[in-house]
Amino acid sequence: MDPRLVTIGRRLERIGRIVAVTGGKGGVGKSLVATTLALCCAERGLRTGLLDLDLTSPCDHILLGLDKQYPEERFGLEPPEVNGVRFMSVVYFSGPRPAPLRGEDFSNALVELLTITQWGELDLLVIDMPPGISDAALDAARLIPRAEHLVVATGSRVVVETVRRTLELLLQIRTPVLGVVENMSRGDGTRVAELADDHGVPYLGAVPFDPALEEATGDARALAGTEVAGALRRLSERLL
C-alpha cells in the first residue's frame, strides 16, 4: 500500500479548477502559455497556483521571475507567492543541476511533489505539463482525473501531426479537454482549427507571435503588457 496516493487527493481538494497545459511537442510554448495564463488569472483576482511538472527541464521560474523565494515548511511545503501566483517547481530543490529521470523515477518524483505540496485554498491551479504522451500525461490523468487539458499547438504541420496524437490519447483515456489554442500564430490558424474540429473539441483562438516577448521574459509586469498576455487574458476571461 502506497500511503502517498491517498494524500494527493487531499492536497488538491480545496482547489476550484485545475487546468493542465499540454502539447505533443517541445518548443510549442506550453510553459509560456501556462505561466502567462496563471499571471493573467492572478491579475483578475483569482487565487492562482502554478505547478511546473516539467521535472527534467523546468523553466516557468524564469518566465515568472522567481527571485529568492522558497517554499515554507508547514505540514508539508507551502509554495511561495511569486508575482501574485503560488508557485511550485522542482527547481527549488534541484537548482540548476540536470536531473536525468527515467520513466519510473519521473512518476515517483511527480507523486512526491504532489504529496508534499500544501496548496491551501485556490480558485485555479495551472499545471505546466512536460511534452509528450508518456509518463507525465498518463500520471496526470491517473492522479488528477479532474484536470482539464488545454492543448497548445502551433500552425506547423509537424506540430499539428504530433498534437493530433496527444489529443487522441487524451480523448481515449476520457480526460476532460478544454480545447486547443494556437500559439506563435502568424495569422493563419486554419490547420489548428481543423485539428480541433476533427476531434470535436473547441478551437480556443490564437496567441500571436510576438518578437518583443524575449525582452519581457522574467519581468512579470513587462510580460503582462505583451500581445501574448493580451490574447491569454481574453482567453482566461472566457474560459476561467
Add this chain to the structure above:
Amino acid sequence: MHEWALAEGVIATALEAGEKEGLTTIRKISITIGQLQNIKKEVFESALAAVMPASEPRLAGTEISLEIEPVRFRCRPCGNEFSLGDVRGPLDGDQLESIHLIPELAHAFMSCPHCDSPDFEVIRGRGVWIESLEGE
C-alpha cells in the same frame, strides 16, 4: 518525502485499508521506509502523534512499527552496485534535504562511484509502504 505528508498518508491509508478488511480496531501498522527517503524517525513519530485523530476509536492504542530498508543502487552503463556511503564527495545538507523531499533528485546530486554516470537505478531502499495491518 516530508514526515508530515507521510504521517498523514499512513493514517489515511491504514484507515481505508482497515475499512476494506472490516477491522474495527487496528492494533499494529508496520511501515517500511527506504533509507533514501532520509526520514527522521523522531520527527515522523511526532507527526504521527499529531495527525492521529483523537476521536477515531479504531486507532486507540495502535502500535506503529517502523523499518528502514538500506538503499542500494546499480549503475546502468557499468553495472556497478553501490550504497550511499560509497558515493564520492559527501552530499551537503541542502542536497540531502532535497533528496529527503524528492528522493529521485539523487540523480541530480549523485553519480556512480566507478564511472561517474548519473544513470543508476535504485534497486532497494526507495519509497514508503505499509507492509501489514494487524487488528480485528
